[in-house]
Amino acid sequence: MTTQAPGAAAGPEALAPDAPPVVVAGRPRLTGRARAERNLAWKLCAPAVVVMLLVTAYPIAYAIWLSLFKYDLRFPANRSFVGLRNYTDVLTSSLWWQDLFTTLLITAFSVAIELVLGMLLALVMHRAIFGRRTVRASILIPYGIVTVVGALAWRFAFDPATGFVNELLNSEEAWLSDRVPSMIVIVLTEVWKTTPFMALLLLAGLTLVPDQLHQAARVDGATTVQRFTKITLPLIKPAILVALLFRTLDAFRIFDSVFILTRGANNTETLSILGYNQLVNRLHLGIGSAVSVLIFVCVLVIAFLFVKGFGANLSQQRGGR
């Protein structure tokens, strides 16, 4: 890197490469030197961009292309172009809307609970006086367990015949046979599994809060609650938004734990399972790709809402994942 160009100045331009410099209102025209440096930056980025295009843009484009066909992998010769019919088929099907609603429910509940628990855990990890490493490592254990294994453990725990949960609660509930109890188990599994991830992201935010601010506030007589709401929360808001964004996008694409717990039975089918059923079970590449593309669009909408609506700033949290 050159010594004269501060990294922060190159940042905003790099995010909007197509915009000609003159359009940027209120800014002077780039000097020749700055332009040369920006060109160099682009050349340095090029290999990474090419790789990105190969591994992400091509599959996405191919999925969009496939979604315009009636294409059954069992009868590849009968492939026919149907335009947007797959999309109208999906969007007019009650199954799509039902699964979208289910997915949103799971997402909303699990992310909300994770945020509260994750914040508590992050505070514990941040303030732990002794055994700090042990505390942090032990909190991370659920996140380290393979989702399928974790989900199986939860399924067996809630099984009416062999599980311990019914014995603990002294009930005879068949948890995974009804919509509401199944959803509760699914959300619990999600929360158990990914709260550590949320806590980790929030912890990264907490470490950025200067201790002097807390000390000054304490001198001024602020209570613990006041210090949390007036100092900590505003300062880690960017971290919270990024954590929420990541977790919402992840939770929206939930597949493995639901697949293990109910396989989508009792009206707990999520959009990812719907797509899986069309693609892998039925081998209907056309309509399955249409579902995948629509899931992608939903993800884009969620990301857009977070970035534009709440002002989540991803560029400050690079490497947070």
Place this chain on the structure above:
Amino acid sequence: MRRASLVILALAIAVLLPGCGGGGDSGTPLVKWYVFREPSGAFEAAARACSEAAVGRYRIEIAELPAQADAQREQLVRRLAARDSDIDIVYMDVIWTAEFAEAGWILPWEGTAAGELSTGVLEGPLATATYKDRLWAAPLTSNTQLLWYRKSLVPEGQVPATWDALIDFAERLAPGQNLVQEQGARYEGLTVWFNSVLASAGGAVVEGAGQDPEVVIGGQPTVRALEVLRRFARSAVADPALATNTEDPARLRFQEGSSAFMLNWPFVYPSAREDAPAIFQDMGWARYPGVTPDQPSRPPLGGANLAVGAFSQHPELTREAIRCLVSAEHQATYAVEGGLPPTLARVYDDPAVRAEYPFADLLRDSISDAAPRPVSPAYNDISRAIYTTIHPLRTIDPRKDAEALEDKVSKAVRSEGLL
């Protein structure tokens, strides 16, 4: 430190390399049999015996498939669609024949070879291996469900013959031992159950085979079948976990002693002998229940056939291996060791089989009268449409769901829409 890790790496490579060859004794062509892990080891034993009998012409190696039929199909279909030449022998559930044949994933049997394979095979199982008047696979095992009961709770001669009688009988028993075990999870097993009740009520899902069968589901027999299933699911004798139960959990619950009845495949008999000798001593069997007293029931038809993978590199050796695997001698082994009923009629008269299966004649009769599931390349979609519509059974609305079934099955036959 650095040197030590290099030495370990070199050692690891030296140890692993010979294992990578795969072929082992080179020269003997390898015939790969994709099949689920049969718990008793009967399939492995047959594969070994056939390999030995082939004296160096071929060697059968088993490649493991998942235990559940849906998962088996998902894996096979994914590989075959990618033209996987590793699959020589395809283990096919009886319901996949039309789909695999129409997709060109398996090779048909012609002329005398087809005639030899069909000789002496029970009619039901043979029909499942046939599609559009051609034989596509060799019947390996057949299957049907029986009504299992506790002899101490159900006096001989009073075993119920219809679903209504069965529920009535169980309801009169004391709670704690009055459950009836069935498979009500949202999966293929639910279609198996529904299809049998529907056939016993005089109905069918589709009529005719091929790509454009006539959809006949949705009429009065469908309503009747749905009423039977709903009554069962809402009664006090259905297991609390009915909506998630598959074959094995149902068997385990029966072995715990909380149940008076169970509808299940005969594998439960050898399993009970091993796991629950007390229950085993008390186990009786009867024909699968029907719907109307004057009409004989139509039990479910299961089982599996063996086909030659269309992308196999040794199709002729594969045929030879299949002929060996489905021979009467090995079918007797599958029956005795694995609890998998034979497809050859005469194997039911084998003294070894009769010793293991005191109910051999009942099995043969049930298989002869069994209700086959719809024959269609879109079977998977049809079955999905059925079990997603009627699950969970408690919430069935017979008239509304009969209409929904007609609508969804009509779409599924044409492979349309989301499912």
